[in-house]
Amino acid sequence: MTGFLFVTDLDRTLVGDDNALKTLNQQLTDHRQKYGTKIVYATGRSLFLYRQLISQQSLLPPDALITSVGSEIYFNPNEDIFDSEWAEIIAHGWNRSQVISIAGNFSYLTHQPRSEQGLFKISYHLSDSVASVVLPQLKLALHESGLDVKLIYSGGKDLDILPQKADKGLAVEFLRQKWRIDEINTVVCGDSGNDISLFMVENLRGIIVGNAMSELREWHEANPSDIRYISTGKYAAGIIEGLQYFRFILFS
Template identity: 20%
Template structure:
């Protein structure tokens, strides 16, 4: 079989509700890696938030291995831990998205490449703290935007209860969609990213770097921010636990959900 590039989202996809890679999924991925297929983790998390999973799969600090972070905003060479493809918001864009969040009364933080999450003139809500925990970011509360001069801004992250995120997303003026890549990365998260930053764009650029035809790319995902990957990959696989509107864009659905080795069981069938 021709070697494949297997790209997987993390939360709701690779890991279960306890944030663990299930045994069969780990076994199948490690087996495919040993056979020469490539596995790339692709997430809205920071690189710190991927480290434990990359170590579990034997990819951390290995030569010619890569990981996609911040929804395509940064691609890391895991041997050198240097970015090979980075995209950032300008300071003006960061302030604009932050101020809109305050106008719409939704929680928000500014996440930067140096692994910090800033809240400006506000306290971090429970949803923001969940992101900080999963991404292993350093929380910083401040009363001004002076920090923007010395930071590379990955994204403005809006956080709140799912129904509240759904409501405020409908209130975003159209001009913002021309200036930002705006995606929902989870029920409680809405992200404002650089316009050319997406998981799909990152997968395309990495596949080109690795000389892999897009028809030989398999992607797994469960949320709106995974759809850009679905559109470019040869095989797009939605998790059984994904929303129906996400499944509509997939070529196939995993045989079970993320809590029951959905990726592992599906890969086993695909590579029989």
């Protein structure tokens, strides 16, 4: 066996089944020690909310932490400083104040808490009942203002506006290339719409857990892949199932 790059979303993907998480943690720890496997968490949470989560859940220390839907990368989550190289890459063409000004014209958008706003992420709540109307209008308004940005809507309520070059998938590619890990030795795991970018990266193995939201399942059905596995197990149990399928780890 060889080391691999293990990338997973946190809420409702890695976290949700404490017993399965304990089993997975044990296997990943062993694999990391023997083969140098790297662990990356890719979450929509801010660093602040990530720290809240690890105070409540037993998570392994990651080799890198991707937060805020891919707009920040931390190599030491105990420090508040995100990676400057990644920040420089995604900063090109980003105008935060102008995005906020334009979004302010849409009354259905309500700001998420201050802790969830970032230098390269502006986050709102948007009801699913009006999203299909508001999102195209907002996208057009931003485009007509010359702003090249990315809108990520997930969970039927969360809207994140990011620089065009920022998302979870692009952040993983940045790390994979930095660490010189082959595509075929990289696996990504997720459950929701803000994980779609993970599965859009070509040639990466993908695990969609059994409790995945309809938004991700529908995207998968429209964009099938023979290197993407749909688990029947939920949360960490679904990840274990997928890792066995791809033979990254053989569980006893």
